[in-house]
Amino acid sequence: MNSESGDKDIAQLLARSGPRPEPSSAARQRVHDQLLEVWQQLPDEREVATSLPIDEIQDNPRRITARPAVFAMAAAVGVATIGAWLSWSVMTNDPTPIAEIAYSTGGYAVTPPGDGSSELLSGSTIRTSDQGRMLLVLDASTTVRLDHNTRATLRSGEEIYLHSGRLYLDSHGGKSHVQVTTKRAAVTKVGTQFEVSVADDELEIAVREGQIKVQMDDSQTLAKASNGLGEVLHYNAEGQQSKKVVATTDVERWHWTQLSRPDFDIASATYYDYLNWAARERGLTLRFADEILEQSARNQTGGGRYDASDDDIDEALYADGFFARAPGKPHELLVTRP
């Protein structure tokens, strides 16, 4: 075998050797069941996390307020079961980059420390400071934002463990099945935007788009957003669940997510890309007056950098004179012709 050859040598070698022999499924099942019993009887050395000092925000009663308490949850953490997938990087010895820091403000720390690049490896734990926020890109269609005082571990490209604080996951159009797990629950998205907050003994999950599934112990709860309203599930220290709804456009609720990402650079995208982005940032549903107009937006590129504010949307739309914003439902961004 030539160490400098292409893959032909390996291909021939492996084809000649054939697959590795596997133990019988019966043997596998026997050993698995017996080992499972042994493992389940091991002492539970689950991490007992101390709460980060999350500031009480007096002017927003919907935020979870901090208590000087230590996590004492004894509830088992359930595992969502969409298909039978394995945690990608945890089972490997290879430190694969699974996310990239696309934006950050304030301070943060990564453990174990990386090489100074923006790439994050599987198993990395990120902790934002009390002024810090950041946006991570997992793949072409999935981003995660971390608020102040948030600690999260990227267990794999498809699982994020939230120790404490708040994160916002935005995933659209992709095939990924990113899951957010906490000490108490596992939240799986079905093409969606949602927020998970962990503070002391409380857990809150808010859906802004699509649908999520929350697995906790033996129970499963679905929550969704539709027609401009998103469901919010709140679990108190005793595990009792309460539900309410919040407008997808509620500024007070969602504004922090807009502080955790950069502006949009239209120079490298189409009008459709920008409008779709702005709509998602604002919790709006993008609609065009007709298909021809939508196709036009998909084909035209613009210029400049814009935010997702109303002023910026209007400025971007009017920049070339092809589009205008029309009055629509409160949760819609309706684009028409001037």
Next chain:
Amino acid sequence: MSDPTQLPLHAEDAALVQRMLAQDRRAFEAFFDAYFPRLYRFAMSRLSDPALSEDIVQETLTKGLKALAQYRGEASLHTWLCQICRNEISGWMRKDGVKQARVVSFDDHPGIKAVLESASAVSADYSEDLDTERLVHLTLDYLPDKYGRALEWKYIEGLSVQEIADRFGVTAVIVQSLLARARSAFRDCYINMQQELKVNS
């Protein structure tokens, strides 16, 4: 998380162990799927007895689970478990009065063991005296689990990059990068073992 100033060499393995100790069921399943087949082959290469190998591996993994809290990540989890397995096999042999010299696998040779455990890169000539199939399978088993699976899926089962990506639940770009690293690691490890066997034959 571990002290960042004293990171274990095999941080991924250490992270998996921590998750298992925290009663993460998926971590247990990942552990079992990654190590049971490989340890089984490890035992079979020495014992050639499926039922006995199953018993030995079950005992190995049981002891491994019970000693998990002591795993520090200085050696790979695979190496650590293989050592437990060697001890189990030796214990069985002593108990059954079997002379240990009768069952020796070439990966027990100190030179080969060192190669397999470090997979350092040295080029060497190909030797046709080797048990190619066993050497290939041994190399695949000692590589990180996903390397071995990716190589088998691509070059034995003939899956496309996208099909492999679908099986792993990741993007095709990641699989392409993975395959490049897997080929390199396989090549290095295989060549080194051949070299060691030639030197010591």
